[in-house]
Amino acid sequence: MTAHKRKPTGHRRRERSARSAKRQLTGGLVALAVFAAVGGAVVAWLPSDARRTPTVAESPAPVETPESRRTTEPPNPPPSPSTTPLPQSGPGTFVTAPGGSEPVGKGTPLRYRVEVENGITLSPEDTAEQVERTLADPRGWTADGRSAFQRVSSGPTDFVVRLATPATVDKICAEGGLDTGGKVNCSVNHNVMVNLRRWVLATEFYSKDVVGYRSLIINHEVGHFLGHGHVTCPGEGQPAPAMMQQIKGLLGCVPNVWPYDSDGRLLTGPSAP
Secondary structure: OOOOOOOOOHHHHHHHHHHHHHHHHHHHHHHHHHHHHHHHHHHHHOOHHHHOOOOOOOOOOOOOOHHHHHOOOOOOOOOOOOOOOOOOOOOOOEEEOOOOOOOEEOOOOEEEEEEEEOOOOOOHHHHHHHHHHHHHOOOOHHHHOOOEEEEOOOOOOOEEEEEEOHHHHHHHHHOOOOOOOOOOOEEEOOEEEEEHHHHHHOOHHHOOOHHHHHHHHHHHHHHHHOOOOOEOOOOOOOEOOOOEOHHHOOOOOEOOOOOEOOOOOEOOOOEOO
């Protein structure tokens, strides 16, 4: 008999197929494990900064509010003329600013009070602070080397700075023979009279520097009390002297509110009526 190869039976074919499938599954799991290991290594190689990168948006920049802006404003900005009542007349009685200041300048200080007419809405304390600041400035009258000042609220005084309505200023100035016409200030009988309208509105030359003009008022009228007379513009483009009647025009000079410059030189000009 001729010999023949035996064909696998159905049972053996099923066993062989099962073993093949098992080998494929095992190989697939090994490959997956290797891939995971490699992937983990890729993550491990990422820069540390990249792993810490936040996934949320950064906080927006702070929004400016009225409260945050308020800290940059001056502590006592001048009241707006549109909100400050400007009565033409008042009762002629005054409120004294409380407290006082240390002496400034050399020599025996001239003692002064600051008063605000009743009915005026401006603070006596704020008014006194502006007068103090002006008289203490090194460009003020203390630069002459002999003038000194000290604000008081009681006791004897050498002069009084009074902020008053135009009619009250006119009345007190007229006692010294001066006609202020409801518009200007004066120094008479140891009273430095400050017209409310000038204090609040200044003049056309100082419309953007009301605080500066207030210093000019004090320097000019206290200058009269110290014995200084009127002068005029010394020359085109030069600082207008504090003793010049700048309300009538600058005559070629440039605005200036101080009697002396920062180097201690007196800013003056030819004598004027």
